[in-house]
Amino acid sequence: MVQDKDSGERLQKVLAQAGVASRRHAEQLILAGRVSVNGVKIAVLGHKVGIEDHIEVDGKPVERSERLHYYLLNKPVGVITSVSDPQGRPTVLDLLNDVPVRVYPVGRLDFDTSGALLLTNDGELAHRLMHPSYGVxxxxxxxxxxxxxxxxxxxxxxxxxxxxxxxxxxxxxxxxxxxxxxxxxxxxxxxxxxxxxxxxxxxxxxxxxxxxxxxxxxxxxxxGHLSPGNALPPGAYRALSKEEIKELRSCVGL
Known part of the structure; x- marks a missing residue:
């Protein structure tokens, strides 16, 4: 039987850090009974897990991300801010097809809107950046x-x-x-x-x-403080610097 630990990270935070979903969506996955730890379904919030625990979502193992990745994309018009599209339209992830890990857009830009879009597998940061209470x-x-x-x-x-x-x-x-x-x-x-x-x-x-x-x-x-400027033409992207990541996390209390 899986028991709560006094140490470790909250399950929803681990799922967010692994890029499975934002923290809020991860909480919904847990409450819906879609997450298991070491073969035991976890359907309540607050459960903590350690590095040795095996986590699955909908029966699929969660690969924990040892490294967090952050990219700034200058989204062009005619691309949707989504990880996939049933209509077959190009998505922002198509523009980052050589990125070594799965990252997710922070917020949305309309199909007809261009400009600065952050993508990351840091679910906790994404959650805070999108929440209006942090005033980004x-x-x-x-x-x-x-x-x-x-x-x-x-x-x-x-x-x-x-x-x-x-x-x-x-x-x-x-x-x-x-x-x-x-x-x-x-x-x-x-x-x-x-x-x-x-x-x-x-x-x-x-x-x-x-x-x-x-x-x-x-x-x-x-x-926030990130801007594509003239150095990042539409459709291009770049990794954030350590200083940019530090400032981004600091502005939302991380």
Whole structure:
């Protein structure tokens, strides 16, 4: 019979670190009775495991990751933020097909949105980065048909009422009044930068639509302190430096 240990790591944390799922999803797997330790099903949270324990999810052994990997991808338009797609569309993992371990995207970018996307097998870090309580900022460059009125800017800065509730206040700055991305029959396109710390589905697009300025193009230029910049063209990725990893973990209390 498997017994709880006074030492060791919590089962859900080990599953997250192994890249099986985020910590929250790992907890759901446990409660659903899909996880076993040394052949015994574990269906309660709080169970601790040691390095010698054999863990299975849905009958498949969990390979513990001795090394954690962190990558920054400049996601191009036309690629989905998913590990697989039943429709056969390219996924972000297709762009990282030579990475030696299975990594998972932290949060999502829409099919039509480009920019900074973090992928890792560090489930605990991913969980915290996606949780709004840690306040990790994401900055987007937004193209809309301008000029954008002062009232719309103030509404965005104070928070916009969406169908799933009010958004938190956002930082919004004008970047340019006219863009080369001009397909509106001579009407000026304005470029803005908006910074949020929430992660609702299609949030930036819905925010701008709510104040009367539908988004024509959207690019995430920064995730926390990470930015693709000019050195990382669309579709390219790189491993994070030790300093970047340390700063990323520090900002969420790890």
């Amino acid at each position: 900022e994401k900055t987007y460059r937004v193209w809309v048909q301008g000029p954008v009125g002062i009232n719309a800017l103030e509404n965005l800065r104070q928070g916009v009422l969406l169908e799933d509730g009010n958004t938190a206040p956002a930082k919004v700055e004008r970047v340019s009044g006219v863009s080369k991305f001009n397909k509106t029959k001579g009407k000026p396109l304005e470029i803005l930068e908006v910074t949020i710390h929430e992660g609702r589905n299609r949030q930036v697009r819905r925010m701008f639509a709510a104040v009367g300025y539908p988004v024509l193009k959207l690019d995430r230029v920064r995730f």
